[in-house]
Amino acid sequence: MFKSELIKGAADAPGVYLMRDAAGQVLYVGKAVSLRKRLLSYTRIDQDGARSKTAVMLSKVVRVDTMLTRTEKEALILEAGLIKQHRPRYNVILRDDKSYPHLKVTVQEEWPRLLMTRRVSKDGARYFGPYASPAAMWETLRLLNNLFPLRRCKGEKLPPGQRACLNYQMERCPGPCIGAITPAEYRQRVAQVLAVLEGRQRELTRNLELRMNSAAAALRFEEAALLRDQVRALHQTLEKQVVLSRQGGDQDVFGFARREGQVAVALLFIREGALADKREFVLDEPLDDDGEVLAELIQRFYEPAQRLIPRRILLPFAVAGAAALAEWLTEKRPGPVRLAVPQRGDKKALVSMAADNAAQVLVEQQQRRDGWERLADSIQRSLQLAAPPRRVECLDISNLGGREAVGSLVSFHQGVKEPSRYRRFRIRGQDTPDDYAMMREVLLRHLTRAGAEQVLPDLLVLDGGKGHLGVAQAVVAELNLQDPPALAAIAKDRQGAGERIFRPGRKNPLALPSHSPVLLFFMRIRDEAHRFGITFHRKLRGRKQLSSRLDQVPGVGPARKLALLQKFGSLRAIATASPAELATVAGIGPELAVIIHAHLH
Template identity: 55%
Template sequence: MPPFDFKEFLPTVPLQPGVYLMKSRAGEVLYVGKARELRKRLSSYGRIDQTQHGKTAMLLSQVRLIETIVTNTEKEALILESSLIKQHRPKYNVILRDDKSYPLLKVTVQEQWPRLVMTRRRVKDGARYFGPFSSPSAMWETIRYLNSLFPLRRCKEKSLKPKSRPCLNHQMGRCLAPCADKVSREEYRELVNNVLLVLEGKNQQLVKELSRKMALAAEALRFEEAAQLRDRINSLNKTLEKQQVVAAHTRDQDVLGFARQDASVAVALLFIRKGVITGQQSFFLAEPVGTDPEVLTEVLSRFYGEEGRYLPQEILLPFAGTDDPLLAEWLSEEKGTTVTIACPQRGDRVRLLEMAATNAQQVLVARKTRQTSWQALAEGVQKALGLARLPERIECLDISNLGGQQAVGSLVCFVAGEMAKHRYRHYGIHTVAGPDDYAMMGEVLRRRFAKGLAENDLPDLLLVDGGKGQLGVALQALADAGIAGTLELAGIAKEKAGEGEKLYRPGRKNPLLLNNHSPVLLYLMRIRDEAHRYGITLHRKLRAKESLTSSLEQIPGVGKGRRELLLRELGSMHRLARASVAEIAAVPGIGSALAAQIWHALHAEDGSALVGEGGEE
């Protein structure tokens, strides 16, 4: 088909603010943009030579339809653009994917008895979120530190039901046991407020308040309480000594660093709270569409448009974006107070920008180092296995079952040497009865190849967990799909009797035996082990759930109606197995005698719940 005809299209476009959607021949949304004047913005695309190289030229070569949506104001266009990008996730827009999913700390202040928990998603649930933490180990250290100072409850229930006896955490001094009425609501809320002060970076304010209370406790001869406060103050002072103050003010700032290398861009965000760096997050954009100011503006829109994102008082930029005043107005409305976007030219804020720029540059350096390392490893895999092309994307399939029961097919994916968890898949087994691993693998592979053909989405190399037999099943599945010889296959068999791990390839009688310390072998083993871990996790959960369900069914007086009632009231099998006798008895229609019977039936002789084996990943 000929390229999109801008000359014919432009006279139909109004000179008003709005949003435009560029679509492919198949109707896929390739790019979403917004403009103060739609016709003027779209006319700029008509002047680009589509025969040239570059991301914008590549985009335009695929465009066959452009739809426009007129809005009343440019701000409405900005908000609509953000919404449409979230909905369609166009491949040519800036989608901020990080190498990691950074964890957050969440204080559930909306609950009657708040908790401190780790999460990876911000949602508008009334809780307070802190982070993201670029280092998970630093985050867990923070949790342990706060739990030692301020022992909030650690149970997972959103609402506590009264208990006659507190859990083991209370006996170990790790929880104040609000469930057993061992602490007043006022005292507990005070601990929650202290946790919030620490996470907000207000340690000095907290130290002053605790010092005042320690003096009062000592004057009233409450020496045990005073000693406890003294220990908390000493711990907080040690933390203050480690914190690096980078600003003399107490404002919350986000500082953005921007670095470009050829077509690639790296962005680093430093989070400064009360003058102290509390975290950072970085993104790598392979080939973003647009000029640097346009890319910068799109990054800001995507990052701060995420639901539940914390908005600071000030955002510092290395240079002006295309819509800074508009973004500041939008973010101020979202926050409820003024959010300033500034590009400082002198003073302490420039030093912060230099620090952020160094972090962004480091992202590019690390990326290049990783790409160089991966290139060498990929060439090693290609040479060792005799592949026709570099295995940029490798998938591995593993079958987990116990005597044919709770059978699960697990497929993991690695791209450029790294886990691509959004491509992981679990497969239930529908057509195979009994312990037949070959048949199970054949079923899963036929489904995988059928979907891959329909979506043009197949890996460069498919690895199967096993030897000649499993490899033969994969070859037959390829033939059944009509794509024999188009996909590289390999099998990896676990070490037996000290023979070493064996690699099998189609058309080769004997296995490949690589050195035990070969980077190629270690990489393929890592992929195989990840597939096994991913499969066995679900398999254990299914097995535990069946064990628990079976135990429930064998209890006299617990029919289908009461089983459904228990699950509805307590939420899940796992929660039921962890419930106390009092919690089970609180379910309408159960009663204390039946609750005790249920509790004893659901626990093994050693006192551990049946569900414990697979309750957590």
């Protein structure tokens, strides 16, 4: 139970509070109009029948720090900064944003580019997304590259003294490097790209139609034909979008659903009255009531500086601190932002549709959980485990004759990939092809750290046979782990036609049919570990092959190597260049050019 002694002296004023455990770690950061009233509400949790996650957190709290602010909006801003700093375990944190792709327009450059990225940074560029569907993102990128192509060459500045590339010859680049397009025309093209990404296709279509008619009237038929094709392509895109609001305009619509402590939120992006995209969030047993949970999620979602904020945000119910939240969003936009809870008409229908989407997310989550529980029970019976596994990890070793050896570990939680728990290991102690020694090194490193962090898996699967399983048994015994994972290994049979699963204490592998769900799951996680490891291994091999030959040339350091690669693009191109061509690179004179050419040949 939360002790009232922890909040003695709390002021009846707006501010932020930090709940800490015995180690001083911040468990939760919250804001309130009245700190005293908000903290007193936690002392009544037991009587009010709180959900288990809230009670567990409060049982760990040994200290509460408070910070006073002048207004509720200041408390909101301070809370956001403290959550970003401490990343508290019990706050709503949208950890999945980095895994979704964004489209980036480098408007800070003289000649902007359009590209895909998964990393959003404060570099002055415009970011659009995140796209819940990578397929939708790639379709948008293809459309823009076809309608309003921008330059595709790398680097913030145009490479000097270059002739037109193949993209220009194929009409996939306007050719700014050779002066084929003026800066004003290029900026107009960038503005058209931004209009599409901002959801202003109808406005852009009307402008293009006016320009097309004007060009046709002036007998500029080639220009008019190009504009006609752009208008047709945009019309085809608009026909695919579902018009949801007859009033048009941009708005974000939130839907909310709660089921047995789990919360799902669906967010519909309406642009010019049409559904442009959708995002979904699932929160396991969030603290506080629905209004506070939704307010915190809205704050976390719109916090990134690059996020596009519409003028109207529709909500299923009133949220805590709505006035301060609207004021904060207005400053970020900039421009007025209205948080509305519609009661009738089209807007109410939009909120109801978003709520239906949120409820469907919970139904699908439950179906996945039920499916995993059946599979986990089958794994327990087949492998004779003490309990059904929740977290399953798989370890694989990749090497080429012992060189550039790496270990790759993937993690699945309740049957779903857990990328945040994926790990890669560069094997340090072996330069010879000794799989057992490599496996032992990686197991020691991983299990030692996982044991210290208390995040050991329930089941650890090895890509290998009985020998690899024996190595894992020895490592587990050596570490004397408090709650050691169950072990298994998967390997192809001697004919290479089927798969076998080995378990400690069994002489022969498990006899599972080829269509067994247990065997198929083991093959899936083994293939995922192999994929994850082999990409890292290839990257290391490529990096070594690229660097070794240039690094061995006397007089070529990191700066000159970078200049060579920027000029020629690849090691093969450098090797085929003549001494005279090499000498044109900044920092490479005629004498060094001869040395480089001789060394590479």
